[in-house]
Amino acid sequence: MVVKELSITLILFLSLCLSCYGTFSNLDEVNEYESCQQRYNITDTDMETEISDQMVRHFKPRLVVNVDDYGAKGLGTDDTKAFRKAWNAVCKSPISAVLIVPERKYLVKPIVFSGPCLSSITVQIKGTIEAPSDTSDWDGKNIGHWILFNGIKNLVVEGGGTIDGKGRNWWENSCKVNKSLPCTDAPTAMTFYSCVDLRVENLRMKNSQKIHLSFEDCSKVQVSYLTIIAPNTSPNTDGIHITRTGNMGLSDCTIKTGDDCISIVSGSRNIRIGNIACGPGHGISIGSLGANNSEGHVANVMVNNVKLTDTSNGVRIKTWQGGHGLVKNILFKNIAMHNVQNPIIIDQNYCDSIHPCPVQKSAVQVRNVMYKNIKGKSASDVAVRLECSSSVPCRKIVLEDIHLVSDGDVTQGLCENVIWDEVGEVFPACAS
Structure with a gap:
């Protein structure tokens, strides 16, 4: 130039x-x-x-802060204070700033990186940030978070490093693993709350205590090139959780977990997801919505070019009875299924409870949903399952170019209380 x-x-x-x-x-x-x-x-x-x-890019000034300069040792001792001091330095900088985590292992206890900050910030995680293994380190603190970025504009988190939640002690004490234990909360490894103009890319996350990565009340978000891994037996370890977040792009990620690879819940809209490899796990889910008679809304979601392997669900919409609200304008297309238990599923009778859920008439409305070019292998004989509410049926559901087969004698499509159209070849066809 x-x-x-x-x-x-x-x-x-x-x-x-x-x-x-x-x-x-x-x-x-x-x-x-x-x-x-x-x-x-x-x-x-x-x-x-x-x-x-x-x-300009070459000469533009920026402040570069290394956590080691603020006392971080990377020797297995507690480096939380050093991380907090380094963050305060970049957040107060009047020019753009870079916070560097070098290629060592740093033990960091529950921490909040708060804004607003004076300028844009890039966090370059080159090494590994490890959570403490002792669950008592959360005593007196918000048990729902380990690493929290709160109220920040123009933030980039990148660097090729690793976020290790050390979640095994949390999993072993989960009521989903040990039925005799009471159900308690566990931390999300990394949460972005009320962040605007956010980019998260090129990171490895593993073995979160609960959800690996959560976006809450954020807007203008780009997420790409993440690898998220936890055992398929680890409870509630969703890969990426999206709530009350809008205008988000999510692409080029590999996610292997014990729960949903991606979950999108109430208040989220304008979400674009593409080039995702998912499995094992519970697939890609919208919901659950409407729990405890609450209101839930999700709109304008496109899931494109996804490969699901050995998952319990493929593309799923799940709502509780008794809720209200609306799921609309959803597109699932160009999806390959490999040994997926429920490749295409809408469940308006979702009940994640040890007790039976009562029958209720109200429900979250589901309408304007398209499934297009979805093919592959179903691990069950029912490859298409659309179970909608008798009082609030699903409307304007379109199945186009579907080909899903199982090893059974008959591959079925079961559709209850749903108004649907079929375009092109659709196998298995919907049957009431």
Whole structure:
């Protein structure tokens, strides 16, 4: 790219203050840079006007903070305070900042990275962040979170490193594993709450205590190139959980867990999911919605180009009886199933309870849902199961170019209380 002609003043600024343009390791250097700008009456806008985009990216100032500089050891001792101090430094920076976690293992106890911050922040996780194995480290703290990013704009979390939840002690004490134990909560490994203009990419997450990655009340989110792994016996270890979040793109991820690979729940809208390998796990789910007679809404979701292998469900919508609200404008397309127990399923009688759920008339409405080009192997004889409410039936459900087969003598489609259309070849066909 050709660099535009620079003014004499700007050339002078660059020649005298070039050391200010680049990376900074502390706020004193940032202040020196700003003083240099004021002396020559040069603003960042002037720089961006006079210099090509490529030059701006090269010279644009930023603060670089390494957690080691704030006391992190990476030796198995508690590095939580060092991480907190390093975050405070980047959050207070008036210029864009980078927080680096080097290629070592860091033990970090429950921590909150809070905004608002003064500028954009990139967190580069190159090493491994490990949770404490002792569940008592959450005593007196919010048991629902391990790593929480709260109220931040213009945040990037990346780096190729690993987030290790050390979840085995939590799993062994889950009521889903040991029926004699009371049901208690467990931490989500990494939560983004009320974040705007967020990008999360190129990370490995494993063995979360509960959900691996959760987005709550966020907007303008891009997630890509994640690998999420936990044993298929680990309880409630959803890969990615999305709630009350909008305008989100999720792509190019591999997810192997003990629960939903991706779960989308109430308040979420405008979600685009593509190029996902899922399994083992419970598949990709919208819901559950409507629990405890609550209201649930999910709209405008597209799931495209997904491979599901050895999962208990494929693409699923699940709602409780007694709820109310609406699921609408959902598209599942170009999906390959390999040994999937319930490849296509709508369940408006969902009941995740040790006690039978009472029959109720109200339900979350499901309408405008399309299943297109879904093919492969069903692990059960019922490859298409649409079980909708008798009082609030599913409407405008379209099955197009479906070919799912099982090893049984007959592969079936069971559809109750649903108004559907079939386009192209559809096997198995819906039967009431």
